[in-house]
Amino acid sequence: xxxxxxSHHNDPLxxxxxxxxxxxxxxxxxxxxxxxxxxxxxxxxxxFPLGADLDAVGESVLEWKLVRDADSPGLLGEPVFLxxxxxxxxxxxxxxxxxLDHERRELLGFIGADVDAHTYQExxxxxxxxxxxxxxxxxxxxxxxxxEDAND
Amino acid sequence: MTMTLEFNRQTLPFETDFxxxxxxxxxxxxxxxxxxxxxxLRKLEKQTSVPSFEMEVIVDSALDRAPERLxxxxxxxxxxxxIVPPRCFLAYDLLRRRVHAVLSITAAQDHSFWDTxxxxxxxxxxxxxxxxxxxxxxxxxxxxxxxxxxxVSGAGKSTLTxxxxxxxxxxxxxxxxxxxxxxxxxxxxGLSSPxxxxxxxxxxxxxxxxxxxxxxxxxxxxxxxxxxxxTMGFIAKNVSQPxxxxxxxxxxxxxxxxxxxxxxxxxxxxxKTGERLPDELREAKAFRARIVQAIAACPSWILxxxxxxxxxxxxLDDFLxxxxxxxx
Numbered sequence: 001x002x003x004x005x006x007s008h009h010n011d012p013l014x015x016x017x018x019x020x021x022x023x024x025x026x027x028x029x030x031x032x033x034x035x036x037x038x039x040x041x042x043x044x045x046x047x048f049p050l051g052a053d054l055d056a057v058g059e060s061v062l063e064w065k066l067v068r069d070a071d072s073p074g075l076l077g078e079p080v081f082l083x084x085x086x087x088x089x090x091x092x093x094x095x096x097x098x099x100l101d102h103e104r105r106e107l108l109g110f111i112g113a114d115v116d117a118h119t120y121q122e123x124x125x126x127x128x129x130x131x132x133x134x135x136x137x138x139x140x141x142x143x144x145x146x147x148e149d150a151n152d
Numbered sequence: 153m154t155m156t157l158e159f160n161r162q163t164l165p166f167e168t169d170f171x172x173x174x175x176x177x178x179x180x181x182x183x184x185x186x187x188x189x190x191x192x193l194r195k196l197e198k199q200t201s202v203p204s205f206e207m208e209v210i211v212d213s214a215l216d217r218a219p220e221r222l223x224x225x226x227x228x229x230x231x232x233x234x235i236v237p238p239r240c241f242l243a244y245d246l247l248r249r250r251v252h253a254v255l256s257i258t259a260a261q262d263h264s265f266w267d268t269x270x271x272x273x274x275x276x277x278x279x280x281x282x283x284x285x286x287x288x289x290x291x292x293x294x295x296x297x298x299x300x301x302x303x304v305s306g307a308g309k310s311t312l313t314x315x316x317x318x319x320x321x322x323x324x325x326x327x328x329x330x331x332x333x334x335x336x337x338x339x340x341x342g343l344s345s346p347x348x349x350x351x352x353x354x355x356x357x358x359x360x361x362x363x364x365x366x367x368x369x370x371x372x373x374x375x376x377x378x379x380x381x382x383t384m385g386f387i388a389k390n391v392s393q394p395x396x397x398x399x400x401x402x403x404x405x406x407x408x409x410x411x412x413x414x415x416x417x418x419x420x421x422x423x424k425t426g427e428r429l430p431d432e433l434r435e436a437k438a439f440r441a442r443i444v445q446a447i448a449a450c451p452s453w454i455l456x457x458x459x460x461x462x463x464x465x466x467x468l469d470d471f472l473x474x475x476x477x478x479x480x
Contacts, residue, residue, distance in 0.1 A: 014428050078154060082157050082241075108228035
C-alpha cells in the first residue's frame with residue numbers, strides 16, 4: 001500500500017503541515033469506544049485486530065489523526081503532560097506531539113521519523129489507548145455528575 | 153520521568169492582562185517573572201473593547217537544566233505545537249483562543265524572548281482568530297501616512313525596508329504586519345520584531361559588518377537588527393494606518409517604475425501568499441479574506457526596480473511626495 005511521505009509535503013503555505021494528506025483509514029474498538037484512525041503511514045495503524053463494526057449505531061466515536069513526520073528526527077523523550085480543561089497535550093520531544101481534545105473527541109498527533117514500528121506498537125499504541133480510555137471514562141464520569149446535579 | 157503540568161486556578165495563582173497588536177491577552181501564571189514581563193506590556197496601549205485570548209504560562213525551573221532545542225512548529229486542525237528555543241514548549245488551541253506555555257525561568261525573565269519570539273509567534277499563530285490578520289508584508293510610514301510593501305521571496309523587501317527606514321520613514325514592520333479593521337479603517341501593528349537582512353545585504357549596508365549574522369528560527373543565516381534603539385538609525389513605530397500598497401518586483405533592467413495595479417491582482421497576491429487555514433477555523437478564514445479585501449481596496453502599485461535598495465527608496469520617497477501633493 002502506498003503511503004504519503006510528509007517530507008514530500010513542500011507547501012510553502014502550509015508550514016505547520018496541517019494539510020499532509022492522511023488517506024489511510026481503519027476502525028478499531030478500544031473498550032466501549034469506536035476509534036477511527038487516519039494516517040499517512042501504514043505502520044502507524046495499530047497492529048491489534050480491527051474490532052469495530054463499521055455500522056454500529058449509538059457507539060461513542062473518537063478519531064485519531066496521526067501524521068508520520070519524516071522531517072522530525074530523534075527518539076521519544078520523557079512525556080510531559082499539559083492538561084487544561086478539555087485539552088490534554090503530550091510532548092515527547094519532536095519525536096511525538098499529541099493533543100487530545102475531549103470535547104471534539106479527537107486525538108491529533110505527529111510521530112517523528114525515528115520512532116520505529118516496534119516502539120510505536122509496543123509503547124505508543126498502548127499509551128494512546130490509555131489516554132483515550134482515561135479521557136473518555138473521566139468525561140463520562142463528569143457527564144454523570146452533571147446529570148445528577150441536574151436531577152437534584 | 154513523566155511530568156504532568158496542570159493548568160488551573162490552583163497551579164496558576166497570578167492573573168493579569170495586557171494588550172498586544174490591538175488584542176487583549178488575559179494571562180495567568182505561577183511566576184513573578186511573567187507578571188513583570190506583562191506589566192511592561194500593559195503600558196503600551198489603551199483600548200477598551202477588543203477581542204481577547206487567554207495565555208496560561210507555567211514557569212518550570214527544570215527547563216533551565218534541560219538541553220537546548222531547535223525551533224519546531226506543527227499544527228493539526230485547531231491545535232498548534234511549538235518548541236521555541238532555547239527550551240520552551242507551547243500548545244495553541246485556536247478554537248478556544250487559548251495558549252498553554254511552559255517556559256524556563258531564563259526565558260520568562262528575558263524581555264527580548266518576549267518581544268522577538270513569544271509575542272510575535274503567538275500573534276502570528278492566534279491572530280486571525282482574535283481579529284488581527286498576519287499579512288506577509290512590510291509596513292512603513294511617511295509623514296504619518298502608512299503603506300505596505302509586499303513581494304515574493306527574494307524581491308528585496310527587507311533591504312528596501314531598511315533603506316526606507318534609513319531615509320527617515322517610520323518602521324512598523326519588516327516581514328510580518330498584523331492588520332485589524334477598526335472604524336477608522338485598517339490598522340497595522342508591527343510588534344517591533346527585528347529587521348532580518350540576509351548576509352549579502354552587507355554590500356548595500358556596509359555598517360552591518362559591525363554585527364554578526366545569526367541563525368534565525370527558520371534556519372537561515374541573517375542579520376537581525378532590533379528596530380528599537382537601532383544603531384542603523386531606524387525610527388520604530390508600533391502602529392500605523394496603511395492607505396497604500398506597493399508590490400515589489402525585481403527586474404534586470406535599470407530604473408524604478410510604478411505601475412498602477414488592479415484590486416483583483418492585489419487581492420490574489422495576498423490570498424496566494426497567505427498561510428492555509430483549516431476548515432475548523434472558518435471564522436478566521438472569513439476574517440482574513442475581509443482584511444485582504446480591504447487591503448486590495450487601497451490604491452496600489454507594482455514597483456518594478458532594477459536598482460539598489462537606496463535608489464529604490466529615494467524613488468519611492470519622490471513618488472509618495474507627488475502622490476501626497478496630488479491628494480491635497
